[in-house]
Amino acid sequence: MPQPANRISRPKDRTEVEPLDTLVGYNLKRAYMIFQDDFRKTLGDSGLTPRAFAVLTLIAQIPSVTQSAISRHLGIERSGLVAIVDDLEKRGLVLRVAVPGERRVQALAITDNGKRAHKISDEAVRKHEERLLSVFSRRERQTLLDLLSRLRNWKENLP
Amino acid sequence: MPQPANRISRPKDRTEVEPLDTLVGYNLKRAYMIFQDDFRKTLGDSGLTPRAFAVLTLIAQIPSVTQSAISRHLGIERSGLVAIVDDLEKRGLVLRVAVPGERRVQALAITDNGKRAHKISDEAVRKHEERLLSVFSRRERQTLLDLLSRLRNWKENLP
DNA sequence: TATTGTTATACTCTATAACTATA
DNA sequence: TATAGTTATAGAGTATAACAATA
Numbered sequence: 001m002p003q004p005a006n007r008i009s010r011p012k013d014r015t016e017v018e019p020l021d022t023l024v025g026y027n028l029k030r031a032y033m034i035f036q037d038d039f040r041k042t043l044g045d046s047g048l049t050p051r052a053f054a055v056l057t058l059i060a061q062i063p064s065v066t067q068s069a070i071s072r073h074l075g076i077e078r079s080g081l082v083a084i085v086d087d088l089e090k091r092g093l094v095l096r097v098a099v100p101g102e103r104r105v106q107a108l109a110i111t112d113n114g115k116r117a118h119k120i121s122d123e124a125v126r127k128h129e130e131r132l133l134s135v136f137s138r139r140e141r142q143t144l145l146d147l148l149s150r151l152r153n154w155k156e157n158l159p
Numbered sequence: 160m161p162q163p164a165n166r167i168s169r170p171k172d173r174t175e176v177e178p179l180d181t182l183v184g185y186n187l188k189r190a191y192m193i194f195q196d197d198f199r200k201t202l203g204d205s206g207l208t209p210r211a212f213a214v215l216t217l218i219a220q221i222p223s224v225t226q227s228a229i230s231r232h233l234g235i236e237r238s239g240l241v242a243i244v245d246d247l248e249k250r251g252l253v254l255r256v257a258v259p260g261e262r263r264v265q266a267l268a269i270t271d272n273g274k275r276a277h278k279i280s281d282e283a284v285r286k287h288e289e290r291l292l293s294v295f296s297r298r299e300r301q302t303l304l305d306l307l308s309r310l311r312n313w314k315e316n317l318p
Numbered sequence: 319t320a321t322t323g324t325t326a327t328a329c330t331c332t333a334t335a336a337c338t339a340t341a
Numbered sequence: 342t343a344t345a346g347t348t349a350t351a352g353a354g355t356a357t358a359a360c361a362a363t364a
């Protein structure tokens with residue numbers, strides 16, 4: 001005889017359920033949270049957020065990079081960059097500089113203070129990674145890095 | 160002679176900057192975003208969110224699990240579970256059931272509809288993972304899973 | 319028309335704190 | 342005192358849409 005669809009499933013109905021641990025997505029999320037939390041704890045309340053650190057790194061790395069270019073690099077919206085660059089500028093770490101011949105853009109330049117701040121943050125971040133990855137051998141760390149970046153590069157090169 | 164600290168760094172000052180790609184945290188975030196976006200696209204607007212899917216999976220897996228237990232399992236706050244369980248209950252996928260002898264808790268039970276919905280979602284999620292991991296060999300997928308879950312287990316077993 | 323930077327806005331996710339009822 | 346569930350609330354993070362200036 002037919003059963004109401006929303007009755008509680010009885011034990012004898014129980015089928016094996018694939019546990020969450022077998023999903024890469026679930027494990028990615030948990031691992032990401034661990035890194036994210038520790039990053040913030042490491043750099044502190046007045047320190048750079050992960051995003052601001054990423055932006056500062058790109059400005060340090062790519063001379064005269066623009067906000068649009070950064071948004072493409074990081075896969076985030078242009079609009080989100082305004083507040084971050086505002087903050088970095090307020091801290092005296094970067095400057096918006098007019099570009100002769102292309103008046104729509106403002107090149108982003110890192111200051112000497114910015115370089116120092118980036119160096120200090122970068123060292124703190126490397127230590128935080130070192131700490132979190134201490135369970136792994138050098139080889140395993142490299143493997144993890146390779147696998148994750150292959151995933152990203154593959155996705156980025158899709159239509 | 161001393162320079163103002165916030166002058167723009169000139170090219171000759173440029174030192175090598177470690178690129179973001181060398182940070183596990185950065186690659187984790189990007190990979191997590193790829194999975195998250197694709198998960199949502201796969202299950203659609205009316206489908207389960209990653210969190211709701213995780214919760215439903217635990218309810219399917221652990222008979223009479225409580226919200227508190229789920230919050231510990233998933234590392235999220237109890238308060239956040241209320242809305243999720245409300246939603247699952249509204250959809251007729253789970254029920255809150257009174258527990259005799261312990262009147263503070265309500266056991267969560269999956270319904271037959273819930274089982275069906277979980278099975279369908281689970282199959283969609285496995286396919287979505289299969290799609291995203293298609294760049295990797297079986298062995299590489301297992302390695303990625305192992306590395307990520309070791310990270311989580313290590314962190315969970317800390318003071 | 320397309321692009322850069324910007325603003326305004328809203329939405330999602332999630333944590334915090336406080337409350338209640340039990341234990 | 343401690344725990345389970347709940348509510349209210351606030352904050353972070355981020356996307357969307359529209360706009361002005363420029364190309």
